[in-house]
Amino acid sequence: MATLRLCALVAMPGTAAVTLDVPAGACAGLVAAPPLGTAVARVVSGLAAPVAGRVLVGDREVTTLPPPQRHIAYVPAGGALLPHLTVRRNIAYGQRRRERVREVADAWTATVVDQLELAPTLGLHPHLLSEAQRFRVALARAVVCLPEVLVIDLPTGPVVGGRLTDLFERLSPPDTPGVAVLVCTADPTALADVPVAAEVDE
Template identity: 90%
Template sequence: MATLRLCELVAVPGAAAVTLDVAAGATAALAAAPPIGTAVARVVSGLAAPVAGRVLVGDREVTALPPSQRRIAYVPAGGALLPHLTVRRNIAYGQRRRERVREMADAWTATVVDRLELAPTLELRPHLLSEAQRFRVALARAVACLPEVLVIDLPTGPAGGGRLTDLVGRLSPANTPGVAVLVCTADPGSLADVPVVAEVGR
């Protein structure tokens, strides 16, 4: 596991630069209006190129790397679950980027399903789930590939009104420092248990 570092990162033209560190095992919030927060999340995840600045995972600069090589997982706003797939297949879809031994990834996915209490939902499709359950499925899909960093685009606070750190604490294997979690949100007040480490606007 490793620290996420953003160095003078500008995600969209005209936005302020973001510099922050999120240590392994820590959860921190970036306060930004939804378009900018989403842009930062996509740039950190490798889905868009930055205007300027760098993204580092530990000592590795990943700014120019494709998503599959970053070891950064992404939960988009709303979860973006695939509606035609069951919960089981949505979670398995996250393993397409895994780089570790299959048996380890399979065992870890089973652990996450148990920790997030998703076993009763595995054969259901997303439209049959509550908002809170869909959010948990999106988290499970993201961490199935054993990332070092997790980026969550969460404009309006945690689904179901729960404490985000309670869920995040279940997303790392035992005896590891834990995943570094960056939450991009327009509503940091709804994340009372998550410190705001940076704010960005135009």
């Protein structure tokens, strides 16, 4: 596990640079308007190129690396679950990136399902779940590949169904420093118990 570092990162033209550190095992919030918050989340995850600045995971600069090489997992706004797949198969979809942790992936997936209380939902499709359950499934899908960093594009409103930090504490194997979690949102009240590391205006 490693610290996420954003170094003078500009995700959209004409917007302020973002500089922050999120240590392993910690979570931090970034408050920004919807287009900008989503842009930062996508740039950190490797789905878009920055205008300027750098993204580091520990001592590795990942700014120009493709998503599979970053060891960063991404939960987009709304979760982006595949509607035609059951919860079990949605979570398994995240295991496509598990090659580097194959020896522990299956056991860790079972642990995540248990920790996020998803066992009763495994045979259901996303439209049968509550919003909070869908969010937990999206979290499970993101962390089954054992990322070092988790980036969440959190929409406004009460989608979590509990304290964010309580959920995040369940997302790393025991006896590890833990995953660094960055939550991007336009709604500071959605962060609740998550410390705000930066507020960015367009």
